[in-house]
Amino acid sequence: MRQTREFANPPVVLGYATIAGPKEGEGPLAAYFDKVINNLYYYEDTWEKAEQKMFLEVAEMALQKASVKKEEVDFFLAGDLLNQIISANFAAKSLGIPFFGLYNACATFYEGLILGAMLIAGGFAKKVLVGVSSHYATVERQYxxxxxxxxxxxxxxxxxxxxxxxxxxxxxxxKIKIPRVTVGKALDYDMFDPSDMGGAMVPAAFDTLLVHFKETGLVYDYYDLMLTGDLARFGQQILVKLLQENNINFGQRLNDCGIMIYRPEQQVNAGGSGTACSALVTAGYVFNELSQGKIHKFLGIGTGALLSQVTTQQGMAIPVIAHAVAFESY
Amino acid sequence: MAIDKNEYQKTVEKIKPRPPVLKNCVLAFLMGGFVCFLGEVLFHFLRGYGLSEKDSYTVVSVVFILISAVLTGTGIYDDLVRIFGAGLIVPITGFANSMVSPALEHKQEGLVLGVGAKLFTVAGPVVIYGILSSLIVAIILRGLGKL
Structure with a gap:
């Protein structure tokens, strides 16, 4: 298997926490978040500080919910969307846990989960903390x-x-185990429009999804629910069409976090994006459903558009990536 | 099962929605016209007040810049542009918005390297190419002996 790894002793989810912004707190998944902040500044004087505050708070909340002390955690794997992943760096500085900074754009959460699971399954760590954040205003001003x-x-x-x-x-x-993961490859399908990242990311999601089923040999209706990261409304339609052309029909079992996190009337155009998009839906909604036994087998496909303002202005196509992580509960 | 790049682009073009150009044009036309109408009303009011024609034009511009700056600072202007588009970007109010919004945005990085350096990030290119095109037009007119 080139891209997939199956774990003989699957790592488990010991605890999880989510903090959502004001707009997400008005969305359909509001009830699944541990905390909703009512202002983008979150009682700080800059948006960047607000994001760092959310990051640190959610990390401490997850440790508390898992009844794990900071000192017991071997590694902290974290990233965000800002230049030099500053939100993650500042949270890491405050936590004092040995730290790996990650960047895979909106797929960073799934990148972290894969690496964390591998560190544990490989015997290099007993406990790992994975954290991500994104913030509408800090991203908007940067990109x-x-x-x-x-x-x-x-x-x-x-x-x-x-x-x-x-x-x-x-x-x-x-209760929640990670039995297998599939690491994505960075692809480029000559998509140039930074205001259509959903369309750009579809080939990556499609590729990782098919590789996952091919390498694991699982049947297409194995999972109860499969969510792509943030392809949003039109990206999701393109993915469904590509799958249909290959005679694969997941029906209602395939959805997208970017569609689920907002109501259509919330003025978000195609839907949500950002590192926190797939992270909030997975660690909020999905983990809740898994632990309550409403679903048992879940596959998340985190998607990321690996562009920067400079590469876009220099006329380069958008490289994209997708990572898949399976979660199962019994 | 690799997807062909050209085939993929065709699939995307089929599904990707087009911006509602006609609706955007109509709304921009109505709002742009309304802004001009307000300007005209204010202009005649000022003229009736005894101001010269030249001064009245200046005061109209200043008032519109002020209104736009206040609406930008209170977070209303960008919501209006989302609906009326070019109708509010093209008039002088749009220019004011393009100066005030980076100023607000970057005040956190200080007055020199924040506000000072970033103030013209949006308006700068407009100013540069505005001056350049007026220079070219002036040279052409001069060549034709009309200036």
Missing amino acids: RNPTEQGVQKTPTSQWTVTGAAAVVLGDGEG
């Missing part, structure tokens, strides 16, 4: 325009999710 500048966005554009999520993984006993 696009000042937040108060008037612009008319295209229907394919997506709204960056404000929020942070953290998961404590460990060996031993736990």
Whole structure:
């Protein structure tokens, strides 16, 4: 198996926590988040500080819910969308846990889960903390325009999710297990439009999804639920069409976090995006459903558009990636 | 099962929604016209007040810049642009918005390297190419002996 790894002793989820922003707190999944902040500043004087505060708080919350002390955690794997992944770095500085900084854009959460699971399954760690964040205003000013500048966005554009999520993984006993993961390859399908990241990321999601089933030999209706990261409304339609052309029909079992996190009338165009998008839906909604036994077999496919403003302005296509992690509960 | 790049682009083009160009044009036309109408009303009011024609034009611009700045600062302007698009980007109010929004955004990085350095990030290119095109037009007119 080139991209997939199956774990003989599957790592388990010991605890998880989510903090969502104001707009996400008005969305359909609001009830699944541990905390909703009511202002993008979160009682700080800059948005960057607000994001760092969410990050640190959600990490501490996850440790508390897992009844694990900071000193017991072997490694902290974290990332976010800002240049030099500063939100993760500042949280790491405050936590004082041996730290790996990660970047896979909106797929960073799934990248962290894969590496965390591998560290534990390989015997290099007993407990690992994985954390990510994204913030509408910090991302908007870094990648696009000042937040108060008037612009008319295209229907394919997506709204960056404000929020942070953290998961404590460990060996031993736990309700939610990670039996297998599939590491994605960075691809480029000559997609140039930074306001259509969903469309750009579909080939990566498609590739990782098919590789996962091919390498594991699982039947297509094995999982109860499969969620892609943030392809949003039109990206999801393209993915379904590609799958149909290959005679695969997942029906209702395949959905997308970018569609689920907002209501259509929330003025988000195609849907949500950002590292926190798949992280909030997975660590909020999915883990809750798994631990309550409403679903038993879940596959998450975190998707990321690995672009920067510089590469876009220099006329380069958008490289994309997708990582898959299976979660099962019995 | 690799997907062909050209085939994929075709699939995307089929599903990708087009921006509602006609609706955007109509709304921009109505709002742009309304802004001009307000300007005209204010202009005649100022003229009736005894201001010269030149001064009245200046005051109209100043008032519109002020309104736009206040609406930007209170977070209303970008919501209006989302609906009315070019109708609010093209008039002088859009120019004011493009100066005020980076100023607000970057005040956290200080007055020199934040506000000072970033103030013209949006308006800068407009100013540069505005001046450049007026220079080119002036040279052409001069060549034709009309200036």
